[in-house]
Amino acid sequence: MQNVRFIKVGGKEEAATVMLERMRKELDEGLRVLGLATGSTMIPVYEAWAKSDLDFSEVISFNLDEYVGLGADNPNSYAWFMNHHLFSHKPFKETYIPDGTAEDLTAECDEYEALLRDAEIDLQFLGVGENGHIAFNEPGTPFSSTTHVTELADSTLGVNSQYFEDRSAIPNTALTMGIASILSAKKIVLLAFGEKKRSALQELVKGQKTTDYPITSLLDHPDVTIVTDLEGIAE
Numbered sequence: 001m002q003n004v005r006f007i008k009v010g011g012k013e014e015a016a017t018v019m020l021e022r023m024r025k026e027l028d029e030g031l032r033v034l035g036l037a038t039g040s041t042m043i044p045v046y047e048a049w050a051k052s053d054l055d056f057s058e059v060i061s062f063n064l065d066e067y068v069g070l071g072a073d074n075p076n077s078y079a080w081f082m083n084h085h086l087f088s089h090k091p092f093k094e095t096y097i098p099d100g101t102a103e104d105l106t107a108e109c110d111e112y113e114a115l116l117r118d119a120e121i122d123l124q125f126l127g128v129g130e131n132g133h134i135a136f137n138e139p140g141t142p143f144s145s146t147t148h149v150t151e152l153a154d155s156t157l158g159v160n161s162q163y164f165e166d167r168s169a170i171p172n173t174a175l176t177m178g179i180a181s182i183l184s185a186k187k188i189v190l191l192a193f194g195e196k197k198r199s200a201l202q203e204l205v206k207g208q209k210t211t212d213y214p215i216t217s218l219l220d221h222p223d224v225t226i227v228t229d230l231e232g233i234a235e
């Protein structure tokens with residue numbers, strides 16, 4: 001696992017400070033294309049960036065995923081999340097999020113993948129699902145996958161439905177960058193906090209690639225940083 005570096009933090013707030021400095025360094029070094037994630041894990045990071053003097057006005061961003069059927073006006077959409085937590089505070093040169101309301105979802109995925117390939121992400125941020133998913137690549141997704149329409153796992157619907165009115169309100173399909181799309185980023189930073197994420201990180205540190213745990217696909221990538229508050233993972 002020489003490609004995977006661990007940063008142990010005391011909690012989400014410390015992680016946000018570390019990620020603020022990391023972002024500053026990346027921007028100073030000329031980062032132009034940034035891969036962004038959603039989820040509660042990312043909120044303190046975006047809050048820190050939003051309050052900072054960081055300048056994203058020359059940066060192009062790509063988000064990982066979006067629920068099918070939810071547009072930017074829906075507070076449960078990832079487009080809304082990004083506008084609310086980051087884009088309304090910091091202007092970017094361009095921002096891209098898969099369009100979950102597109103009429104032809106397959107065409108939308110193909111276009112998104114083409115844009116991504118063209119742009120080449122310098123740094124991709126990731127969270128991880130309790131079942132080891134990255135973006136919405138659920139267990140069983142081939143590591144060769146590109147941007148696609150996916151069916152959410154029952155466990156993901158259970159966890160993520162906490163943000164919806166009730167379980168029946170959460171879409172059971174989504175558009176997501178594939179695992180190969182994610183691995184094409186030059187650098188990857190994954191954040192994982194709390195005991196619920198322990199088993200996913202443990203699968204990664206075992207060092208065995210398996211599609212049962214999409215997070216283990218990161219073992220194929222040359223430059224991965226894991227930021228976590230979990231004791232006993234990095235040793």
Ligand SMILES: N[C@@H]1[C@@H](O)[C@H](O)[C@@H](COP(=O)(O)O)O[C@@H]1O
Pocket residue numbers: 037038039040041042064065126127128129134135136156160
């Ligand atoms: N599609 C997103 C993932 O990209 C994210 O990593 C995960 C973790 O969410 P949280 O940060 O809230 O634990 O949630 C969703 O399923």
